Amino acid sequence: MSVEKMTTFQLEKHVDYIKSLDKKADFDSVVMEHLRMSGAYWGLTAMDMMHSLDDMDGDEIAAWILKCQHDCGGFGGNLGHDPHILYTLNAVQILALFDKLDVADADKIANYISGLQKDDGSFAGDEWGEIDTRFTYAAVNCLSILKRMHTINVQKATDFLVRCRNFDGGFGCTPGGESHAGQIFCCVAALAIMGALHHVDKDLLGWWLCERQVKAGGLNGRPEKLPDVCYSWWVLSSLVILDRAHWINKEKLKDFILNCQDQDRGGISDAPDDAVDVFHTFFGVAGLSLLEYPGIKSIDPAYALPVHVVDRIFFRQKC
Amino acid sequence: MHGRKRIPIGQAADKGKDQTKTNNLKKLLSDFLRNHHERCYSKEALKQNAQLLELNPEVYTAWNYRKLAVRHLFESEIDEAARKLILDEELQLVERALQSNVKSYGAWHHRKWVIDFGLSSLDHEFMLLKMLLKADCRNFHGWNYRRFCVEMKGMTPEKELEYATEKINENFSNYSAWHYRSKLLSPLIKGKENKEDVLNEEYRLVNQAYFTEPDDQSAWFYNTWLLGETKIESGPHVVGSWPEDGSSISVDAQEGSSFVAVNFRTPLDSEHRFESRTLTLVIYFNEEFSDVAATIRSKPELPHLSEVQWRSVSGTEAPSRAWLADIPVQSFAETEYTFFVEVSSPKECQNTPISFKLKYTKRGTSEVSRDQNSRSECYSWPSKKSSSDESQVGMRLELERLTVDPSSAEPGSIKQDPTRYLRRDNWQETVLEEQVDILRELLELEENSKWTLLTLARVLAAHGASRYTDEVLKLYKRLPDIDPDHADYYKAQYSILYVDKITRSPDILQKLWWDVEDRLSAGWLRWNGLSLSDFRSVERLLWVQRLDLSHNQLRTVDGLEAMQLLVALDVSHNKLPNITSLASLRLIPSLQYLNISQNEIGDHQVDATRYSFPSVLTNQMCFSSLSKGNVNAERSWELQAVFGGMNLKVLDIAGNSVASDEIFRETIVRALPQLELLDGEQVKR
Incomplete structure (x- = not known):
């Protein structure tokens, strides 16, 4: 592999890789069958950032999404699977990507999500009651996109996130849980969407987050852990929301992500020379987008959708 | 996988x-x-x-x-x-x-x-x-x-x-x-x-841990938390106000005009004057509060004072350090008043009432000349008449050699020893000194340990004594060489502390003062070319009307909103990346002259300050309030959100890649109805 090849972004190859996923029927695709909705969100958002969403059939995808919706309003991860807040967010995000939000019944979805809020402000993932700050993010992001924030108790939702804050300025899954970059993204982004970022100690958390960069350039999710491409999104998006992304070495991170590409077959993996998957491909492309890599569309750090999609949702003139 | x-x-x-x-x-x-x-x-x-x-x-x-x-x-x-x-x-x-x-x-x-x-x-x-x-x-x-x-x-x-x-x-x-x-x-x-x-x-x-594994992050993060719990702190108190405690101002009203002219003397002992529809008091606390109440009394008594409400400078429910109140000037009689401002909430607030004298005079139409027909085209920016680079470097070196005398008064705020309210006790002193000794011992074993150096800087800073300031500055200056990946973090810490240092000393501020002979009586506080990337300490600058921050490395002007007297701001030649990085300026109604030329506005597709102010995105504003008459909200909502409602007369944006975008310029002109000059050219409407 030539040095030059190592350092460029293989846009066409990644596009082809994502396109090929749908037809695959190998072991990995069966393992991921239950979260096809998330897979579609990762792949399609990456496609949009790479200027290739037009290659995908929006009508067909929207029809499939609606088939995954249950009577309660929530969406399952695939046909036949139970409704869950995570896949409900992903379904709404994909519809937003294709500018097809109007095909879904926003009130029905909002009713499902608001029904999952508990007395302490937290959100359950589904009827079985697992509580996690990831679900607060899913609820808040989804309802904001649908312009239905009034259906939940925003103050209580904020209070719950504040209870999950830790000595290092980070956030965990539930009160008492250790800080973890993935949860930090969820909490910081949710607070941003609720206009409550003042609950974050930007300098303290910003410093903890910038210390996620290891010597090799990649980012880890917790102290003394190995770097992984997915944290290029979790850590970097949080740093961008807090306006502290300049506290890391962006060049080194960019090289780390580029080195995790499969130069021949497309796709991005968690670490150099590991097997690629759609999850890390999305997070790699999203990370490069936040690093302003040329030729990749900008992604919004809180809503996790391309900026032009977010601006369309919130600022388009209604005729 | x-x-x-x-x-x-x-x-x-x-x-x-x-x-x-x-x-x-x-x-x-x-x-x-x-x-x-x-x-x-x-x-x-x-x-x-x-x-x-x-x-x-x-x-x-x-x-x-x-x-x-x-x-x-x-x-x-x-x-x-x-x-x-x-x-x-x-x-x-x-x-x-x-x-x-x-x-x-x-x-x-x-x-x-x-x-x-x-x-x-x-x-x-x-x-x-x-x-x-x-x-x-x-x-x-x-x-x-x-x-x-x-x-x-x-x-x-x-x-x-x-x-x-x-x-x-x-x-x-x-x-x-x-x-x-x-x-x-x-x-x-x-x-x-x-x-x-x-x-x-x-x-x-924790000491045991970092002697055993000095490069492991875990114990160092834990230590930072312990330090926060040990820090010598002060209870809530007012650290700055305008008018400042013990000062005198005069207010001249003009018959038939809703404007009053306010004259006051700055901490640097020069006469300043401004015209305004309101007389806004500012109090600035050492920490953020989400609710503040303070009574305003006067001798002789004035009606309506008890009805005056305090509001945070941000206008949102978020906690704030700066709080404002408008005094009803209309009810004044022609006499001298003494005002007392006493904070009732937060209860533990120690150092009020703040008192100041106010002399009120009413004049006939002919006696006061209004600024209304001011010739804004004659306005010139300090960054354009910049003293030669050489003398700037010289100035900077001179500043670095200066040590601040801790006993010197704080300018622009309540005159007092800044350390007066620190609640020191023996235990804290002992613990912090022990930590300093241990860290110095560790440095003897490994002189370039970034964690030891950074922690030492923080322990010394937590001690709160100004005798350590220069040592802490030195540590932050050294850290980027040892850990270049996080250079900007250390530079920000350096910058914050550096501004803290120079704002504590009237002597230094005097050196950075630039008197100009023009129709505005105020001179410029010139902080150009100081490599600033971040700063706090605005509480000592509440009186400043013209601020030159040009030729620094600023990415945001957050915090300046507390400077409610600010008329002119020069932030040209910085690193401002987006329009939204200026959002806090929308909270300064007095601001009329703004120079943001030669920044990076338009160069960046990532907008890191998009979530730093209330908007539709943060569910704190309705779409309809933004969309009125804005044909292209999807592309320019930020302009409307930041500039809409500002009172700028003069704006310089040249030297940003966005400045050549015609739609951008048109939207700016629409958003700023009072704008007269854009990049030195008369605005045509």
């Missing part, structure tokens, strides 16, 4: 074996889904489902199915022992599933759901946890589950603290255990008595 190696090209995986595996998993999945939809909970169906979950515990619907099955089985089984057997089976399955993926959220939640019935032995859970956290001491699912079991069993924090200590002694690098300690200790250190004993013990532990 994590940690699985890429298969080299040409080296195909064992297709046959792979196919059998795939077909098997596929069949288990479709069988299970059929059973789920048919609500079939037979032995055989449950067995198949278990096989599926052992292979792939991530199939969340399969766990849901099992919960339905348990409920179903419970219907026909009321005997507790029999029910326990059903649950035991579930627990065993979870164990097998976790063996294939210990990070499966679904598996862990299923276990909690089962344990919640209260029929299973928690001792068994603790035994399993012990094994799990021995094999992987950082598994946060395990730690979360441990907290769950601790709560169920009603175990004491003291007992758990022993466990955390045991885990840390096994491995100082166990950040999860340090985190757990912070959670267990937080409630215990609320009271002073306990606090000292507890923290002494924690410092002992």
Whole structure:
């Protein structure tokens, strides 16, 4: 592999890789069958950032999404699977990507999500009651996109996130849980969407987050852990929301992500020379987008959708 | 997929074996889904489902199915022992599933759901946890589950603290255990008595850790927390105000005009004057509050003063350090008043009332000349008449040599020793000094340890004594060389402290003062070319009307909004990346002249200050309030959000890549109805 090849972004190859996923029927695709909705969100958002969403059939995808919706309003991860807040967010995000939000019944979805809020402000993932700050993010992001924030108790939702804050300025899954970059993204982004970022100690958390960069350039999710491409999104998006992304070495991170590409077959993996998957491909492309890599569309750090999609949702003139 | 190696090209995986595996998993999945939809909970169906979950515990619907099955089985089984057997089976399955993926959220939640019935032995859970956290001491699912079991069993924090200590002694690098300690200790250190004993013990532990593993982050982060708990702090007090305590101002009203002219003397002893419709008082606290109440009294008494409301400068519910109140000038009589401002909430606020004298005069129309027809085209920016580079460098070097005399008065605020309100006691002094000694000792072993240097800087800063300021500055100056990846973090800390230093000394401020002879009486406070990337300390600058921050490295002007007298701001030649980085300026109604030329506005597709102010995106504003008359809101909502409502007369934006965009310029002109000059050219409407 030539040095030059190592350092460029293989846009066409990644596009082809994502396109090929749908037809695959190998072991990995069966393992991921239950979260096809998330897979579609990762792949399609990456496609949009790479200027290739037009290659995908929006009508067909929207029809499939609606088939995954249950009577309660929530969406399952695939046909036949139970409704869950995570896949409900992903379904709404994909519809937003294709500018097809109007095909879904926003009130029905909002009713499902608001029904999952508990007395302490937290959100359950589904009827079985697992509580996690990831679900607060899913609820808040989804309802904001649908312009239905009034259906939940925003103050209580904020209070719950504040209870999950830790000595290092980070956030965990539930009160008492250790800080973890993935949860930090969820909490910081949710607070941003609720206009409550003042609950974050930007300098303290910003410093903890910038210390996620290891010597090799990649980012880890917790102290003394190995770097992984997915944290290029979790850590970097949080740093961008807090306006502290300049506290890391962006060049080194960019090289780390580029080195995790499969130069021949497309796709991005968690670490150099590991097997690629759609999850890390999305997070790699999203990370490069936040690093302003040329030729990749900008992604919004809180809503996790391309900026032009977010601006369309919130600022388009209604005729 | 994590940690699985890429298969080299040409080296195909064992297709046959792979196919059998795939077909098997596929069949288990479709069988299970059929059973789920048919609500079939037979032995055989449950067995198949278990096989599926052992292979792939991530199939969340399969766990849901099992919960339905348990409920179903419970219907026909009321005997507790029999029910326990059903649950035991579930627990065993979870164990097998976790063996294939210990990070499966679904598996862990299923276990909690089962344990919640209260029929299973928690001792068994603790035994399993012990094994799990021995094999992987950082598994946060395990730690979360441990907290769950601790709560169920009603175990004491003291007992758990022993466990955390045991885990840390096994491995100082166990950040999860340090985190757990912070959670267990937080409630215990609320009271002073306990606090000292507890923290002494924690410092002992943490010192041991960084002598053993000096490069491990865990103990250093923990130390930062301990330091925050030890820091010599002061109770709530006012650190700045306008008018300042003990000062005199005069207010001239003009017959038939809603404007008054306000004259005041600055801490640098020059006369300043401005015209305004209101007389706005500013008080600035040492910390943020979300609710402030203060009474304003006057001698002789004035009506309506008791009705005056205080508002935070941001205008939102977010806590703020700067609070404003408008005095009803209309009710004044022609006399001299003494005002007293006394903070009633927060209750512990120590240093009020603030008092100032106000002389009110009413003049006829001919006596006062209004600024209305001011010739803004004659306006010139200090950055354009910049003194030569050489003298700037000279100035900077001179500033660095200056040490601040701690006894000198604070300019622009309540005259006092800044350290007066620090609540020092022996214990804190002793602890911090001990830490300084230990860190210096560590540095002797390894002089370039970034963690030791950074922690030393923080310990010295926590001490709060200005005699350490220069040493801390030196440490922050050295750190970028040792740890270049985080250079901008250290530079920001340096910059903040540096501004803190120069604003404490009237002598230094005087050197940075630039008197100009023009129609505005105020001179410029010139902070150009100081390499500033961040600053706080605005509480000492509340009187400043013209501020030159040009030729620095600023990425935002956040915090300036407290400077409610600011008329002119030059932030040209900085690193402002987006329009939204200027958002705080919309909170300064007096601002008329703004120079943001030669920045990076338009160069960046990432907008990192998009969430720093209330907008539609943050659900703090309706779309309709933005959209009026804005034909292209999708592209330019930021312009409307930031500039809409500002009173700028003069704006310079040249030298930003966005400045050549005609739509951008048109939108700016529309957003700023009072704009007269854009990049030196008369605005045509």
